[in-house]
Amino acid sequence: MLLNRQRVKFWQRIIFGAMAVLMASFLIFGYSGVASGCSHGSGVNTGSSAIDKQVKTAVATLAKTPNDPTALLGAAQGYQAAGYVQSGLTSATQTNDLTKALGYYDRYIALSNAALGATAGGLRVAALQNEAQIYGELVDYKSAVATYKKMLKLQPHNTLLYLQLGSNAAASGDTAGAIAAYQTFLKLAPHSQYAAKVKLALAQLKISPSPSASATP
Numbered sequence: 606m607l608l609n610r611q612r613v614k615f616w617q618r619i620i621f622g623a624m625a626v627l628m629a630s631f632l633i634f635g636y637s638g639v640a641s642g643c644s645h646g647s648g649v650n651t652g653s654s655a656i657d658k659q660v661k662t663a664v665a666t667l668a669k670t671p672n673d674p675t676a677l678l679g680a681a682q683g684y685q686a687a688g689y690v691q692s693g694l695t696s697a698t699q700t701n702d703l704t705k706a707l708g709y710y711d712r713y714i715a716l717s718n719a720a721l722g723a724t725a726g727g728l729r730v731a732a733l734q735n736e737a738q739i740y741g742e743l744v745d746y747k748s749a750v751a752t753y754k755k756m757l758k759l760q761p762h763n764t765l766l767y768l769q770l771g772s773n774a775a776a777s778g779d780t781a782g783a784i785a786a787y788q789t790f791l792k793l794a795p796h797s798q799y800a801a802k803v804k805l806a807l808a809q810l811k812i813s814p815s816p817s818a819s820a821t822p
Contacts, residue, residue: 659683674713674720678732681709685735689742703739710736726759733759737769746777764794768803775810784810 663679670676688702710732718725733756740749753770760766771786787807791800 656683656686660687672712672716672720674716677709677713677716681706681713681732681735684709685739688739700743703743707736707739710739730756730759730763737773741773746773747779749773750777750779750782762793764790764797767793768799771803771806775806780810 659679660683663676663683666673666676667680684702684706688699688706714729714732714736721728733752737749737752737756740746740752750770750773753766753773756766757763757770767786767790771783771790774780774786775783784807787803787810790797790803791807794800797803
């Protein structure tokens with residue numbers, strides 16, 4: 606399990622680096638003032654004034670305008686920040702914060718193109734990437750796989766997404782799905798700087814492939 610988590614996080618670092626321009630305004634780590642603390646129940650008690658203010662302001666706005674895109678994203682990112690500063694995956698408070706973040710991201714992603722604007726597709730991918738990272742933090746790799754499939758429907762030629770799909774499929778125990786995702790990556794980007802590492806991962810997976818269904822979208 607530890608090896609799987611390390612492998613997933615390795616590809617996450619690649620994905621976040623490659624998509625930095627697209628996600629710069631939306632990834633949680635771009636927020637200033639994110640500090641240690643926590644969020645309890647339905648209230649906000651993070652120990653960080655920046656997180657507290659962000660979440661409280663967003664929730665207050667949503668009480669009046671439930672589909673406000675900026676408020677939904679602000680609440681999602683605020684709760685994600687609160688969850689990330691927790692220590693240990695066994696923290697009920699952390700799980701609560703991250704689960705709330707997922708709920709707000711789901712509402713944001715479900716908004717119409719008109720509500721999100723001309724770059725709706727890119728904004729959804731950015732939000733889905735944050736969801737996938739949360740699922741990884743919660744060690745819910747099957748949900749992460751499903752999330753990467755959603756991203757690939759929006760950006761079917763984004764080869765880097767196949768790296769994360771393969772990594773999370775392998776971590777979830779879906780060896781066949783991981784193999785399919787990595788093979789698709791190599792087909793689309795045979796000369797990628799990551800090709801050698803992907804070929805090595807494939808060789809290891811093919812030693813004892815599972816009978817699980819393919820994870821390729």
